[in-house]
Amino acid sequence: MVVVLALCAGSAFGLKAYVDRQDGSSAEALDERDGPVRPAEIEALLAEHTRALKDRDLKAFLAPFDPADKRLVAQQTTLFQNLSKVPLVEASFVRLRKGEFKPFGAGHSFELTVSFNHRFEYDRAAVGEMYTWTVVRTGKGAPLKITAAGHVPQGFKQTEMSYHPAPWDRWQNIHVEKTPHTVLIVDASLRAEAQRYAPVAERAAEQTLDAVRAGGVTGEFPQGFVISLVKGKKELGALYQTRKEAPTSESGMALGFPPASAVDDDEGPDVGGSRVLVDVTDRSFFGAGAQESPSVLFRHELAHALMNNFADHGPGATSLDGREHWVVEGFAEYLGYEQQPFTASERAASGKAVLRSLNYDLPLPSNGLWNMAGRGSYHYWLAHSTMSFIAERYGAQKLFQLVIEHYRGKKIQDVTREVLGVSYDDFAKQWAAYVKAEVR
Secondary structure, eight states, X not given: OEEEXXXXXXXXXXXXHHHHHHHTOOTXXXXXXXXXXXXXXXXXXXXXXXXXXXXXXXXXXXXXXXXTOHHHHHHHHHHHHHHTTSOOSEEEEEEEEEOOOEEETTEXXXXXXXXXXXXXXXXXXXXXXXXXEEEEEOSTTOOOEEEEEESOOTTOOOGGGGOOOOHHHHOSSEEEEEETTEEEEEEGGGHHHHHHHHHHHHHHHHHHHHHHHHTTOOSOOOSSEEEEEESSHHHHHHGGGOOSSOOSSOSEEEEEEOBTTOOSSSOSOSOSEEEEEEETTOTTTSSTTOSSOHHHHHHHHHHHHHHHTTOOOSTTOOOGGGSOHHHHHHHHHHXXXXXXXXXXXXXXXXXXXXXHHTTTOOOOOOTTTTTOTTOHHHHHHHHHHHHHHHHHHHOHHHHHHHHHHHHTTOOHHHHIIIIISSOHHHHHHHHHHHHHHHHO
């Protein structure tokens, strides 16, 4: 179980700013008013495409695409039909970058990269997904025609930051299940699983939100979650281009995306929306003989998704690698197990065995050693124990305050002193004594 923030360490940023930096284009180059295609024509193309989607006008949505390319038309028809099922409260196509004009017969062609800016009711801001079209004008005065559609512009170096493919791109036919606090978007082949687990996800969402409110958390955070169920690790890593290689051990992911309009300043949220992925083929949580309840996994990932909204990558914030795994994963385990003590975890028996083999040597698990072979589950269990300790010694509200302050960018050494009133070293010693007393 893992949390991924699809953000640049150091600051939030918009896709447009990033794409501009990738190819060195200047603002002037992007606004060639004397070229064979005027900026106003591009804006009109995108505005009409946005309107067609909003009005469920398939004919108009397909109009710019080359009708001679049956595969392209079929692809865009599928996209339109899938998007028509998704309960978005905001959707628009916005220009990110226009490439250089190139001769094309008696006219010209160019590469146009656009952001599909969209927002669910649970998002704090619209997030973007990158598409790149090849646009042609066959001659002077001819209409603009799209002859190819992909998602990565030429020269783009970090494909995972395209946030493509979303479920509506990845699957030929999607199914949507909506509950008061969740939207489940799945491949149609998982319709039965979506119907089966929608109540589980809804209950997990209610429990997660109730726990955060009871923890005295103030500030804006979402009141629901967007979730996709997937089949297998390959699919888990493929959605939203989260991984270049399939993950090997994760059962789920929580992804935080920057607002589509984000720029390098301190205004607005650093995370516009979160997306949760759950592998329903993982036998640890699903199917006969599962060691864990699916509810544990849902609560764990929803805890990550909610906490993403407190992430701070502005000036003075710690980098992504600096956020302590024992805080991030310990909190998710704590909520995953409904705030029960770490000794109630399914990991407890194996964790105790490892601890005994180490003669009760208890340093806090460092990020560098987190994925040590044979220690993954053990480190999750130890992380859970830190939250149990804080809740019992200092109270649940202090626990939430510590986690949120660390997410907001403060170093954990500063947070323990400011929130708990103890140095980090003293905290580590107190925690180690607590664990030994609980498990011996």
